Amino acid sequence: MNLQNTSHPDRQGSDELVPSRYALRIGEIDVLVVSDGVLPLPTAMLAHNADPAVRAAWLDDMFLPPDAFDWPLNVVVVSSGRQTILIDAGLGLDPDLHLPRAGQLIKRLEAAGIDLAAVTDVVLTHMHMDHIGGLLVDGVKDRLHPDLRIHVAAAEVKFWEAPDFSHVSMPPGFPDALRAAAKRFRKEYDSQLLLFEEEYEVAPGVVVSRTGGHTPGHSVVRLASGGDRLMFAGDAVFPVGFEHPDWHNGFEHDPEEAARVRVRLMQELAATSELLVATHMPFPSVGRVAVAGDAFRWVPVFWDY
Template identity: 60%
Template sequence: MSETTRNLQPVTANLGKEGSGELVPSRYAVRVGDVDVVVISDGVLPLPTSTMSTNVSEADRNEWFDGRFLQRDMFDWALNIALVRSGERLILIDSGVGDGFEYFTRAGRSVMRLEAAGIDLAAITDIVVTHMHMDHVGGLNVDGVKGKLRPDVRIHVAAAEVEFWKNPDFSRTVMPETVPPALRQAAAKFVKLYSENIVQFDQTVEVAAGVSARVTGGHTPGHCVVDVASNGEKLTFVGDAIFEVNFDNPEWQNGFEHDPEVAANVRIALLNEAAETGALLAAAHVAFPSVGHIAKNGEGFRFVPVTWDY
């Protein structure tokens, strides 16, 4: 890969008006029955490819990345959030990485892109946090964001997740050394800022008609996914349960997983579920817009992206 390709930056241009207009697509909408879902890109996180496959050989990992014309050392990890409208309720799923991380300069765009889409943060009635890693709560930690949200916004977080971050265990993770302290700091700041808004739940919670969160564990003890179901149609936002490499290799473990074996079992169960039901799937770290179907492919799976509806 050439140095020019390696250093490509997001494309922006002045489109006949003051300020910069982004030329890259950053949101994609899909209707699930009577419920509207919009996936929004927060940007990309450059991370070592080794974190994508901690339990396999370097040769196997290189073969997968080579086959996709990607670098062998660093990987642009997509970061997506979602917005769901069900009746009178407007639900935000995760919030992106926010700011303050000098090594994540190409992410942290969620709030800007919500506002660019005409979304008033004060209109959000509920927020579901799939888990409390910094790239999921960081957007809520940005200065000024809390003041734009309604004072009674409900933030749904699994009780197991809140408990875990009181004294998090990183003994089974394989992360860059700068990451665990940043994760601790982001989680602590989130709880401090929003303690009065956090609504804890055990296994499942109905957030709105047709929108529910269910705990899967694995990635973190209280990691949850969000199911959107209406009129016989379904989409599941799986958070960090599934990564780009896992369609071909569902057993490959990720360095950010706090319980890798459980995470792999959760991943395979979710992939089987989607393949058997035909439901749509979207994820935090699958290339934007990350919406598609799952088909079984031998011992692995195949991701079938939706055809863009123009």
């Protein structure tokens, strides 16, 4: 499947007025970033350990609203060799959370001409609901290939047997929804899970590595081909984390370790100049990391038309 051919919207597609997919190549690997939509969340979740006045000043500097704003949701489809790999699966549909602008992945894959049955592998950076929910949408499992392989860190699966929410700072309802989604996911897909400990090569040039921090089994996916490199960092990186990598995100189950992971990854990205894509960076979330004094700077790529 050549994902480069999916970057241009078909005339029979939706009437959305904003782009929702962006194609690029990493050497011989085709990559498609797909927006799963956005979900509104309290701005306090960006940095629940920060001084509220300092956090408010950062939001004002970024021209963001003070109380709540739309978090982007990005998913990546990769074609390497004969494998088509879905990295994370978006939010899906949870009517109890009232998030109508999220959970767009399945229809946007269809609009891009990607057949769910052609997906050979799924890689999960972790098992939060906004990364597994698309696989739980009614009818999706029946459309997937029966031999689909789902790769996830063993530590992640173990964590969700009895998850610890004592260090998070989430809106009401989210912990219960996350627990329920993870439990349902295990019930639906347990027989298709392929667990790895620290690192695993999913396809030529596609390697998933456990980082921990955000969740115990949180992982990143590194693509490398022909001298080009890209990292999909999942939830290790958030927009505020460049200037304030020590600020704790409300969804982090181990905030201190998550901050250490964030700094380590961004130091690596700044040193190598490789491309970065992350779940909650503004779409299309393709850019590089530069060092800015004691912090970092996000450098988005120029769109390639």
